[in-house]
Amino acid sequence: MDAPRVDALGDAAVVVTFDTALSEAANDRALALAADLRAAPLRGAVRDIVPAIASVVVHLDPRATRVEQVLDELRARASTIPKFFPVEYPRSDSEPGIFNREQFRVHEIPVRYGGEAGPDLDDVAAFAGVSAPEVIARHAAALYRVYMLGFLPGFAYLGQVDPSIAAPRRSTPRQAVPAGSVGIAGRQTGVYPRTSPGGWQVIGRTTVSMFDAAAGRSLLEPGDRVRFVPERG
């Protein structure tokens, strides 16, 4: 999919779709358009700019701005985003500026793997046909990209997990996955920011706070990178 698609999403939002398949290049384009729309706002009453894996949804106040008023401008803006994005875009509105790929925020998140903190570690090891320590090593080896946030405040969808340990969701979701739990669902991994129901394979837990509601801050933002660091003992 070369030319981005621009569609009305009801009468209060517009979605720009760069691709229907997951790729780092498509995610780069979505993040780049979101950053561009923050740096140079659309003419219209914009309530939210929400980049996702390969798309951006722009939420409008329908009392002030109709979707038809922004479709053309969004088409034009989206078409200026290169197909293969050249490794730099502003990281967020809170820290404007152009960053090189090497300068992305990288978070190191300490994780206690297995045991009570990671009740599904052995199941993932069985899925992979390797030992539990090998699952930990493979999970902790990757530098993950924050493709998007969703599900809960501060919940980041991280990818991509090594295919050998990419166990599918549990057949029966848990009623309460503890805050800080680190899970795997296919080639995605993530940290539950608060205790909630969930179906991901829980392999460990961190004590790092993912979301601060009082400050309205999320530790992880779209485009950040994450590395998990096994805690010893």
Next chain:
Amino acid sequence: MGITVVRPGMLTTVQDGGRYGAQHLGVPVGGPMDWWCHEAANRLAGNGPDAATLEVTLIGPELELSRTTIAAVVGANFALTLTGSRSGHASGRSVAMNQAFLIEAGDRLAFGERTAGARAYVAFAGGVAVPPVMGSRATHVKAALGGHDGRALQRDDVLPLGATARQRAEAASAIDVPHLSGAAPDVLRAPAMLRAIEGPEGAPAAFWDAVFTISPQSDRMGYRLDGPALAAPGDQLSSGVTMGTVQVTPSGTCVLLMADRATSGGYARAASVITADLPRAGQLAPGDTVTFCRVTPDEAGEALAATIARLPPAPA
């Protein structure tokens, strides 16, 4: 000092216009299921559009006021009783829906039988003054954000009331709630018609022809729609959604996303209900039936303007 919850009702939450500005961090918007009634209640009570109201669901609460104030209840048709010795109605007197009235310090406002609609909004002059979280007082129970400790009201909760200079109720007569007027008891009602714009993943013809029933598995996050199974378009890459978006799951079941929806979803977006018809959607309860009618963005804009024009006048 403020509002004491004597009886919480089935699901009573503090709501305002919603929590915008942080959906990219996964923060859901929330807000009223029926924006028209929320805003009308605020206007009758003399409040601006950002004041917080109480959203009442199916079975209403009983509330005691520690301060004299103006109130208005707009939406689903409940029997309302005001009881208070100071105001000379110790045995209780009925008060009208959809109209401002005076509550004196010590009075109790009790919700009784409901005859139409699912949700009503209680506005007090000055608004419900719980502390804003990320710029909004809206309660999101699943994310435990906003409102009163991020949860539905419970017995003995005390909510602060905002300051107001307003001393008397202005409107003399009850307003008409257009999307509820003439609503018959539930069993006699024809399917509610919701106008919608076709979504980016498209809607099969069967979607526009179908009559759906709101499933018991429905809440402020969304309504599961029982009806014909649609051709399942399969999972999509997760992408943003709105209140009113109808998702089609891989099994062909439709889900109408409502106020507490997550910020994104991984299912095909068949259509999105237009803003003008979200109040009607917000008044539906399990067992109610619904159909969808395709409109253009242009028609949606005209419908919204007409819907706003039917609000009571904003306070001066």
